[in-house]
Amino acid sequence: MSLTATSFQLLLDRLDADPSVAAEKYEILRIKIAHLHRWRGCAESQADELADITLDRVAAKLTDGDLVENVNAFASAVARFVALEHSRKNKLDAVGDDLPETPVEPNLDFLDDPDERMKCLRRCVATTLTDEDKRLVVGYYDTDADEKAKIARKRLADSLGLTINALKVRACRLRMRLEECINDCIGRVTNPRFANTKQQEVT
Amino acid sequence: MSDNDIDKYLFHEMPETDREQFEDKFVSDDSLFYEIAERENDLVDKYANGKLAGDELKRFESSLAMLPARRQKIGNAKVLRELIADERPENKTITIAERTGFFSRLFSFGPALQFASLAAVVLLAVASIFLFTENRRLGSLQEDLAASNQRETDLTARIHEETETSGDLTADLEAERERIAKLEAEIAKLRNTNERPPAHNPPVTIATLFLSSSITRDGSIPVRRLELDKEVTRVSIVIAIPSDGRFTDSVSVTLDGERVAENLRTRVRRGETTISVTVPAAKLKPGRNELTVRDSKNAEAASYIIAIARTN
Numbered sequence: 001m002s003l004t005a006t007s008f009q010l011l012l013d014r015l016d017a018d019p020s021v022a023a024e025k026y027e028i029l030r031i032k033i034a035h036l037h038r039w040r041g042c043a044e045s046q047a048d049e050l051a052d053i054t055l056d057r058v059a060a061k062l063t064d065g066d067l068v069e070n071v072n073a074f075a076s077a078v079a080r081f082v083a084l085e086h087s088r089k090n091k092l093d094a095v096g097d098d099l100p101e102t103p104v105e106p107n108l109d110f111l112d113d114p115d116e117r118m119k120c121l122r123r124c125v126a127t128t129l130t131d132e133d134k135r136l137v138v139g140y141y142d143t144d145a146d147e148k149a150k151i152a153r154k155r156l157a158d159s160l161g162l163t164i165n166a167l168k169v170r171a172c173r174l175r176m177r178l179e180e181c182i183n184d185c186i187g188r189v190t191n192p193r194f195a196n197t198k199q200q201e202v203t
Numbered sequence: 204m205s206d207n208d209i210d211k212y213l214f215h216e217m218p219e220t221d222r223e224q225f226e227d228k229f230v231s232d233d234s235l236f237y238e239i240a241e242r243e244n245d246l247v248d249k250y251a252n253g254k255l256a257g258d259e260l261k262r263f264e265s266s267l268a269m270l271p272a273r274r275q276k277i278g279n280a281k282v283l284r285e286l287i288a289d290e291r292p293e294n295k296t297i298t299i300a301e302r303t304g305f306f307s308r309l310f311s312f313g314p315a316l317q318f319a320s321l322a323a324v325v326l327l328a329v330a331s332i333f334l335f336t337e338n339r340r341l342g343s344l345q346e347d348l349a350a351s352n353q354r355e356t357d358l359t360a361r362i363h364e365e366t367e368t369s370g371d372l373t374a375d376l377e378a379e380r381e382r383i384a385k386l387e388a389e390i391a392k393l394r395n396t397n398e399r400p401p402a403h404n405p406p407v408t409i410a411t412l413f414l415s416s417s418i419t420r421d422g423s424i425p426v427r428r429l430e431l432d433k434e435v436t437r438v439s440i441v442i443a444i445p446s447d448g449r450f451t452d453s454v455s456v457t458l459d460g461e462r463v464a465e466n467l468r469t470r471v472r473r474g475e476t477t478i479s480v481t482v483p484a485a486k487l488k489p490g491r492n493e494l495t496v497r498d499s500k501n502a503e504a505a506s507y508i509i510a511i512a513r514t515n
Binding site: 028029032033035036038039041042043044047070072073075076077079080114117118120121122125134137138141142165168169172175176178179182183186 | 215223234248290
């Protein structure tokens with residue numbers, strides 16, 4: 001099932017009448033669905049792909065004229081179905097009956113050189129974050145000052161003119177973006193076959 | 204939604220029906236979704252920093268078996284922690300590029316601000332020089348103070364030493380006074396003793412013999428006769444020696460080859476150079492005794508024969 005321009009537009013229209021707000025809501029919905037897959041045990045390398053499959057199906061249903069009252073709740077239900085489908089496929093593809101139902105990420109620890117990960121992090125910080133974003137991430141996640149974290153975060157929010165809640169959301173989104181970039185980078189480093197792809201396929 | 208529900212969801216401890224409901228909620232509710240994501244970040248950061256303990260640690264580690272993506276998050280959390288540590292002000296170094304950036308930013312302002320910045324820099328420089336000078340002066344004063352303290356210590360030690368020496372001198376003086384007092388007492392005692400006639404001390408009898416130098420000029424050894432009473436215990440001999448200038452220093456006297464006196468100083472008596480020597484009477488045997496005067500180089504200066512006759 002492929003996403004057509006019409007179905008995608010239909011999905012955006014259902015999310016919000018304002019195209020820019022709709023695009024933002026789509027992106028947030030995609031992030032949530034990807035996390036739902038991760039929290040259901042999907043491997044990091046497949047979570048984004050499953051999120052895309054989920055949203056494509058939601059858009060297709062809307063194009064088919066199915067009645068969908070709450071797009072988000074509907075997307076959540078479709079995501080679970082996709083996750084189940086994916087886990088069954090993994091089980092069928094696997095040799096033997098005793099393998100776990102959920103796909104298990106291959107143990108890449110022996111390939112995961114902390115220095116490489118650090119290099120990836122530095123590259124991602126330089127390419128995906130602005131100076132202010134970097135300051136925010138560093139200031140927000142400086143967990144060594146645990147007991148003073150609340151005060152430090154309040155001061156950081158004040159200095160950026162944000163509420164604590166807005167700061168939390170922004171820090172969280174920046175970290176998600178940063179982690180996605182690191183995981184892509186590590187995937188390319190540990191498996192050069194996928195050097196030109198965004199996601200590493202692990203089956 | 205309680206924190207407990209979030210933890211149950213994240214640790215995979217919710218029944219499937221509750222799980223589905225929970226997912227429907229966070230997919231529709233942005234703030235709940237970020238709350239869950241924040242909690243997961245918090246747990247992962249604590250785990251990566253080794254701050255997770257007890258039941259929470261057990262539950263977290265059990266979830267890792269079911270959630271492979273979380274393992275990647277732990278790896279990311281570790282490097283992020285390192286990056287944050289490097290970025291802390293106390294660990295951060297200022298690069299040349301950053302310095303250049305500072306100055307280029309400074310000089311990109313308008314003329315008024317440039318002037319103000321320049322004035323501030325000059326003021327800062329002057330203040331730095333003043334502080335540097337004051338600091339050096341303070342250092343110098345501290346050195347002086349240390350030297351003064353040292354001097355004070357030395358002087359105190361010297362005063363202490365002088366006091367001790369003074370004490371010693373006083374003690375010496377006291378001892379000296381005591382000694383003088385004893386000597387005076389002894390002298391007084393002796394005077395008293397001298398005033399009284401000696402009880403049983405035998406009289407000391409001394410015979411005197413004068414050996415003139417003129418005797419030695421005829422070439423033969425002169426002989427002098429001396430009668431000694433048995434009461435005589437000592438014989439005082441005055442010897443005239445040739446005054447040809449050879450005997451300006453000390454001389455020695457031998458009696459029959461035995462040295463009886465040495466380091467004798469010559470003196471002039473009635474125009475003649477003489478020496479005096481006292482020998483015990485027992486040393487002079489009856490009959491012939493040869494008395495020789497020698498200079499400091501042991502050369503013979505004069506020689507005499509003394510003939511002793513013992514009388515009752």
